[in-house]
Amino acid sequence: MANVLVFGHQNPDNDAIMSAVVLSQLLNQVEYAGNTYEACALGQLPAESAKLLADAGIAEPRVIESVEAGQLVVLTDHNESAQSVAGLKDATVFGVVDHHRIGDFETAGPLHYICLPWGSSCTIVTKLAGVLGVELSDVQAKLLLSAMMTDTLMLKSPTTTDVDRAVAAKLGEQVGVDPVKFGMEVFLTRPSGSFTAAEMVGNDIKMFEPAGKKLLIGQYETVDKSRALGMIDEIREAMRAYAAEKGADGIVLCITDIMEEGSQVLLEGETEAAQKGLGIADEHDGVWMPGVLSRKKQVAAPIMAAC
Amino acid sequence: MANVLVFGHQNPDNDAIMSAVVLSQLLNQVEYAGNTYEACALGQLPAESAKLLADAGIAEPRVIESVEAGQLVVLTDHNESAQSVAGLKDATVFGVVDHHRIGDFETAGPLHYICLPWGSSCTIVTKLAGVLGVELSDVQAKLLLSAMMTDTLMLKSPTTTDVDRAVAAKLGEQVGVDPVKFGMEVFLTRPSGSFTAAEMVGNDIKMFEPAGKKLLIGQYETVDKSRALGMIDEIREAMRAYAAEKGADGIVLCITDIMEEGSQVLLEGETEAAQKGLGIADEHDGVWMPGVLSRKKQVAAPIMAAC
Structure with a gap:
């Protein structure tokens, strides 16, 4: 039994944070491969992520700057080393859940690598819950939906697929919100106009x-x-x-x-x-x-x- | 709407063949992304695959030696170009379903890449049926189970995981066979002793x-x-x-x-x-x-x- 760190990319956005938070919860729920999974972040959380987690009473992921050699890691919302943690090349990548192009990625042995060209990493995490046989809690559904909405710009981005639309509708139904209206609310928790x-x-x-x-x-x-x-x-x-x-x-x-x-x-x-x-x-x-x-x-x- | 070629590695084994055959059927059943999918093979079929397909009344996949530039392809049971079709570098990889290490793989945009460290590519195809919302036919279940058994050497290979064991049991139940006994039968259709x-x-x-x-x-x-x-x-x-x-x-x-x-x-x-x-x-x-x-x-x- 090992401890596996689960994290998104540097300068994390809401999709990087929520994919790491909920995926690590799901993997812990099913005790996947007998390991424990800890969500981390490669930098300060965006305002909307901090607020959503605080509202849900969930601790913010630990911010890390590097990993030790041999550390087991799961990358969410990225796979390229230039966007990842220091020390990655000497870590062991246990898995990747991502929706980006594949960078120069090579491993000695097989791993879990799930990339789908959908609008948000959290759409993939939602589908993985089904594969793992876990029913999402209302809180998990809300966190995932929030990231789907910010990452697809309220389903308007051309990265949005029919899968995203169907998954967003289903999550919205579970949470009891209109996905686009909810997404706009999430977006508006960002400190507008105060950016330097x-x-x-x-x-x-x-x-x-x-x-x-x-x-x-x-x-x-x-x-x-x-x-x-x-x-x-x-x-x-x-x-x-x-x-x-x-x-x-x-x-x-x-x-x-x-x-x-x-x-x-x-x-x-x-x-x-x-x-x-x-x-x-x-x-x-x-x-x-x-x-x-x-x-x-x-x-x-x-x-x-x-x- | 494009025609997508789906194929396993050179010198195909039963897992390379059946993963391509059944995956292409499933993708056609759900009209995935509006494309049509054609199973191909990068070489002569192994004896057990030829017999299983003949028994099921399914045409053997077309044998191809190269692909044209821009051809959309799905790779099953491999991802490394040295094991794949001639012309791959100028083709467009639409997806990969594999259970091997990731070779030097790089793309300009996102794609479908599903790699899981399970014993057989057909275990992954079985799980994908669920993700796609398709119920496997008895014939599909039998073809998938045959490849799981040959690729894991009747579940004895150290590549075998709990997921394989659970999926094999479920497929065996559907087909009405004991997975290991069925696997031995499949194995014995190979022309034993006649190899040069x-x-x-x-x-x-x-x-x-x-x-x-x-x-x-x-x-x-x-x-x-x-x-x-x-x-x-x-x-x-x-x-x-x-x-x-x-x-x-x-x-x-x-x-x-x-x-x-x-x-x-x-x-x-x-x-x-x-x-x-x-x-x-x-x-x-x-x-x-x-x-x-x-x-x-x-x-x-x-x-x-x-x-």
């Missing part, structure tokens, strides 16, 4: 390596992009500082307006791959890309595919 | 790349190893010829005796990694490794881990 330029950049950002370059791709979601657009110079400075701190060659920031359904895309540093993949130039005020809501499907995938 | 040395080598063999070397690892399963042991020189010659034909640096052959529960392991060519990983020398008559029944878990994994 540095927070806009670092809030939700991931490292990619197109064509051997280190490229950061960040996303700041808002219901009103006008404030961000009034502070472009400050944001660009924060982008340069963040890229320098992380040793990245370039950085892309998508200021995503959920209401207007599109993103203002800013580039800094070496962003040839991004310019090619997105078909945009490096304009000072950024380029408005209507309909672009998904970093994964509409930003990262075309950049990686263009290499 | 070249067939023993090529019957079930996969390419690995430990430490940058091309290493073939083959397995010949028998209920009586004495005949094989009486033709060692001939088998060694066939191993050298097979390795030369495939451009491999080295080759490992496990002559696995199911009744005595162990393998006689023969090495040819550059096999430093294999010698280190298995802790054996290159003896002329091979080395008897008691309890070694699983190429994946007891042969390939320690060799890959030793690099």
